[in-house]
Amino acid sequence: MKKFFSSKPFILTIGTLAIASLLPFGVSDYILGVLTTAFYFAVFSMSWDLLFGYAGEVNFGPTFLIGLGAYGAGMADSLLNLPVPVCILIGALAAVIGGVALAIPALRLTGPYLGLITLVAVLLLQQVIVIFAGVTGGEIGLSMPDVLSVNSAPNYEYALAFMTVSGAILFAISRSNFGLILQAAGQDPIAARALGFNITKHKIAAFAISALFSGLSGALLVFYLGTASVNAVVDIAIGVRVIIAAVLGGRRTIIGGAIGAIFLIVAGEILRPLGQLSTLVVAIMALIVIMVSPDGLLGMLRARRTT
Amino acid sequence: MNLKGFIAARSIRAGLLASAATMLVGFAGWAVSPAQAADPIKIGITTELATIPGKAIANGAELAADQINAAGGIDGRQIQLVIEDDHLSSTDAVSSFQRMVKEDHVVAVVGTFVSEVGLALEPWSARLHEPYLITGAAANQLSQFVHKDYARNKYIFHAYLPAAFLAQAVCDASHDILVNQFHMKTAVILSEDAAWTQPLDAGYQGCLPKAGLTVEKEIRFSPDTTDFTPIYQQLASLNPNVIIAGWAHVGVQPTVQWNTQHVPIALAGINAQAGSSQFWQATNGGTEGVITGNVAAPGVAITPKTLPFSDAYQKKFGYSPAYSAYTTYDAMYMLKDAIERAKSTNALPLVAALEKTDMVGTQGRLEFLGQSSQFTHALRYGPGYVTGVAIQWQSGQQKTIWPLNLANAKAEFPSFVKLPKMAAN
Amino acid sequence: MLVLQILIDGFAISTLYALGALGFTLIFGVSGVLNLAHGGLLVVSAMIAYYVGTRLGLGAYIGAGAGILAGIVTAMATYLLIVRPIQRSRVIPARERELFVLTGTLLWGVMLQEMLSYIFTDTPITVKPLLPGIVDFLGVTTPANEFITAAISWVVLGCLWLLVNRTKMGKQLLAASINPRGLTLLGFELSRIYLLVWIIYGVLAGIAGILLGSFLGTSSEFIPALTGSAFSIVVLGGLGSVSGTLFAAYVIGYIETLTAYLVSPSLRNVPALVLLILVLYIRPQGLLGRR
Structure with a gap:
């Protein structure tokens, strides 16, 4: 453990985060705004990586969990007028319940079958939001009376702190015995069971943890945006972005999810002058990266260091 | 390599480096230039470029900016547009709105035809004290939001008609055409399930009976519906004279299926996509006989400004303007007018000047409703102000059939539509 | 009257669903590829048509x-630019190729959507129907195009059946799906068989896309939804099972039509989604799938 804290990657990460925390003193509000969104997306991708990279669960519906967190928090705010922290906790709770509900089919299904179930969960959530438009805001989205802050700097620092803490916890989990058992269960469930591990308990816990961070991040994101809408937190396109970010950054690394998400969003901003074509160019870049380096951006960094 | 080649290669490399550095610096926002009196006035446009009405917003703004700049700008300052695509996403729209305000320091933001995007941007307009003119979305809530908390939300202007007024326009046109000319008596409301159609349907329910049409049923369907056969079969058994539509997200499919299935009921109301000149091809001519409300129509001089605008638009872009081009073009001129009267580009004086807007635009006389109206800061509707027009597709062309004093054609329906027996004939 | 109406309308929709999902299941059955850019193939063909x-x-x-030509070209591009490079890649571990094919085709679908939206905008369009006009069938007025659509779909399905079950080529395809290595050992070239099956896939997707586009309209925005519904039908029927796909298409088509007629058009999609979850939970291999 001691060795880990003095390792190069660790020092590099701490250094980057330290510089990142000082950014509000040097750069414009606009960059802070871009990075704020990117940091919340980073947590989405890291949570997804815990499920996929470690437990091997093909979750095509990260936005089911994100959406539950976002709408749970948003509706608590707009309908019940509860204080913001309470709303965020309600959102996180809703997401955890949703995560456990997803874990039940995951105990029986794998691969494309589970993928489809998670996809259908997103579609159903979307339908429910539209059908109960009276309380959810429907197609139009939910406008929320409260936001975290109007100013960019505090919003940025909240998001950075949240990403750092979440990333540290998820990373620690992935490197713990728990993470190793998950990985074993994902790769060879029969052997893992034969070794005496309770796979059921571990899988449910993995879904709950992933849901907790997805939900928290979704809740914080809507309190940053001041609005929750299907196309912002539930749409399948958002889920696709989360998955692509995790694979692009480097799966089974946790940190890779953050790198991928930040890369995708920052690249999208830099390519903004291309207008409509920016998404196309980002998709091409992502495809090239995963074809050339299956371990993603993090893999590329590592490869350069070893050669 | 000879010397010349070396220098060229070096300068190319230097150029690349320099441009990379500029990009970096630009991105980091360290380049600060001192404000000067002759600095351009920046106006932000947030829109959806991949859609017909969204593209029309950008086009309308561009045309207005070109014309204003050619005529000397606003008090000698040129307009510079910052056009950003929100890809129909409220998240993208919010971040782009913040970017335009904080990075580009735009004087005002104009745009969006999607109510949910507009509603997501409104709180940010209020929080950042940034004047925002919505030029294509129609939900009542957009201007009711201003009414609810005027002091906080006064920066928002709904430079288009709220759905309640659109419903009134449809009722007025239906009375003059369908009831008076064709003796129709019964109607069915058929709207997509979206925020803007809730007040629209409520409006229809209230004003259609007064216009002389009994509402037999109100049907709402999901905007992702693609097969309308069940709905049309159900309608055929009710046998009303006319379908009063509330469509914007959908358009092509229900129109085409109305035509291919020979639904024997006239189709009128608001079919927003049918307002675009590209709709004929998109529906393979299935739109023949369809009536829709629109803000203006080709070749119809609602005001002296209408035709010069649509001609210039046609010339610049090669196709005719969609409704949101008229509203955005007018909004740009309202901004110019307000900045000149306020002699300032600061938010509060600009808002005060916008509230006093009284000018003739392409759609009619433009005035914003006051604080006492539930639709605070929406355009005033009615004769003498903005009323819109009703157009009908006839042999591949959009003909104006209402208001009657502007009409250039009489309404007529495809042979498969069963019309009530005319007493006069 | 209503019964007949539901029968006819449900039949037309279900047949389209079947045709739309067929290529997806075929390509999975033969080469084990889940093509998440499937909707893109359909929409490209319809747009070009x-x-x-x-x-x-x-x-x-x-x-x-x-349109059919465009379907073939797009299918070939999907295989040659995305799928084959991933399958032959030396850097991607064999165990994870499936995930990379999923991610790669997902990205490819995004690219197709963006390109179409850039060239043709997002506004929905309809493909010109092959046969205009309406038919009065036992008192139910139905567009002639609906009958043509169903007829073409069944002819195509029949041809595919003949191809697979009655020709030498079909036997090779079957063998490739059951035991690819055995086939290679017998001296057949797998890559040629795969190329062929992607061409068939392109034709199927092209026809399906054009018929869908003339019946229900199309737009670049429909791509994810089309992929999703093909995926649902195929998994419901049992991955890789052609008869299962047909069966599932009719189940979903009729449930949707019944809901739209008898409950409410706006709830159309909900019962089918719930059924999908239930079936997957009780019978994960799908209705007609083998484990």
Whole structure:
């Protein structure tokens, strides 16, 4: 453990985060705004990586969990007028319940079958939001009376702190015995069971943890945006972005999810002058990266260091 | 390599480096230039470029900016547009709105035809004290939001008609055409399930009976519906004279299926996509006989400004303007007018000047409703102000059939539509 | 009357669903690829058919021909640019190729959508129907195009059946799906078989896309939804099972039609989604799938 804290990657990460925390003193509000969104997306991708990279669960519906967190928090705010922290906790709770509900089919299904179930969960959530438009805001989205802050700097620092803490916890989990058992269960469930591990308990816990961070991040994101809408937190396109970010950054690394998400969003901003074509160019870049380096951006960094 | 080649290669490399550095610096926002009196006035446009009405917003703004700049700008300052695509996403729209305000320091933001995007941007307009003119979305809530908390939300202007007024326009046109000319008596409301159609349907329910049409049923369907056969079969058994539509997200499919299935009921109301000149091809001519409300129509001089605008638009872009081009073009001129009267580009004086807007635009006389109206800061509707027009597709062309004093054609329906027996004939 | 109406309308929709999902299940059955850009193939074909048939004014039939050609080209591009490089990649571990094919085709679908939206905008269009006009069938007025659509779909399905079960080529395809290594040992070239099956896939997707586009309209925005519904039908029927796919298409088509007619058009999609979850939970291999 001691060795880990003095390792190069660790020092590099701490250094980057330290510089990142000082950014509000040097750069414009606009960059802070871009990075704020990117940091919340980073947590989405890291949570997804815990499920996929470690437990091997093909979750095509990260936005089911994100959406539950976002709408749970948003509706608590707009309908019940509860204080913001309470709303965020309600959102996180809703997401955890949703995560456990997803874990039940995951105990029986794998691969494309589970993928489809998670996809259908997103579609159903979307339908429910539209059908109960009276309380959810429907197609139009939910406008929320409260936001975290109007100013960019505090919003940025909240998001950075949240990403750092979440990333540290998820990373620690992935490197713990728990993470190793998950990985074993994902790769060879029969052997893992034969070794005496309770796979059921571990899988449910993995879904709950992933849901907790997805939900928290979704809740914080809507309190940053001041609005929750299907196309912002539930749409399948958002889920696709989360998955692509995790694979692009480097799966089974946790940190890779953050790198991928930040890369995708920052690249999208830099390519903004291309207008409509920016998404196309980002998709091409992502495809090239995963074809050339299956371990993603993090893999590329590592490869350069070893050669 | 000879010397010349070396220098060229070096300068190319230097150029690349320099441009990379500029990009970096630009991105980091360290380049600060001192404000000067002759600095351009920046106006932000947030829109959806991949859609017909969204593209029309950008086009309308561009045309207005070109014309204003050619005529000397606003008090000698040129307009510079910052056009950003929100890809129909409220998240993208919010971040782009913040970017335009904080990075580009735009004087005002104009745009969006999607109510949910507009509603997501409104709180940010209020929080950042940034004047925002919505030029294509129609939900009542957009201007009711201003009414609810005027002091906080006064920066928002709904430079288009709220759905309640659109419903009134449809009722007025239906009375003059369908009831008076064709003796129709019964109607069915058929709207997509979206925020803007809730007040629209409520409006229809209230004003259609007064216009002389009994509402037999109100049907709402999901905007992702693609097969309308069940709905049309159900309608055929009710046998009303006319379908009063509330469509914007959908358009092509229900129109085409109305035509291919020979639904024997006239189709009128608001079919927003049918307002675009590209709709004929998109529906393979299935739109023949369809009536829709629109803000203006080709070749119809609602005001002296209408035709010069649509001609210039046609010339610049090669196709005719969609409704949101008229509203955005007018909004740009309202901004110019307000900045000149306020002699300032600061938010509060600009808002005060916008509230006093009284000018003739392409759609009619433009005035914003006051604080006492539930639709605070929406355009005033009615004769003498903005009323819109009703157009009908006839042999591949959009003909104006209402208001009657502007009409250039009489309404007529495809042979498969069963019309009530005319007493006069 | 209503019963007949539901029967006819449900039949037309279900047949389209079947045709739309067929290529997806075929390509999975033979080469184990889940193509998440499937909807893109359908929409590209429909858009090209529209562009050639309506915009260029060359008529429905030339338009349809161009659309099918576009389907083949797009299918080949999917295979040669995305799928094959991933399958042959030396850097991607064999165990994870499936995930990379999923991610790669997902990205490819995004690219197709963005390109179409850039060229043709997002506004929905309809492909010119092959046969205009309406037919009065036992008192139910139905567009002639609906009958043509169903007829073409069944002819295509029949041809595919003959191809797989009655030709030498079909036997190779079957063998490739059951035991690819055995086939290689017998001296057949797998890569040629795969190429062939992607071409068949392109034709199927092209026809399905054009018929869908003339019946229900199309737009670049429909791509994810089309992929999703093909995926649902195929998994419901049992991955890789052609008869299962047909069966599932009719189950979903009729449930949707019944809901739309008898409950409410706006709830159309909900019962099918719930059924999908239930079936997957009780019978994960799908209705007609083998484990």
